[in-house]
Amino acid sequence: MQEQNMKFMQIAMKYLPEGKQMLDEKGIEFNMEDLQPMLELLLNVMNEAYELGKQEAAQTDE
Template sequence: MNNPEMNMKFMQIAMKHLPDGKKFLDDKGIELNMEDLQPMLELLLNVMNEAYELGKEQAAEQTN
């Protein structure tokens, strides 16, 4: 799925939780800037898209 609207919603969710993730990494002594975090955000979006599709498939199966 490559739905720009859904990707924007997923990015908003990721950005909401980014400070917690950054704090976790900082507490572990891992310093990353936003440029370093970009590949991880893309990976997270891929995971969120797959989870969304799985939920959609399961919902469709339950209605049949």
């Protein structure tokens, strides 16, 4: 699970500049202290989506 979370974190960091730009354009301040809880939320979403995809793949194989 730790390795999977690291991969998810790399994906999140890839899109972080785009997300920051969107927030900046809306006038929403975003700093590194705000980043940690948002990344944890994103990891939870990505893990749940991963598990759902895994379950669907298992059903397809049956």
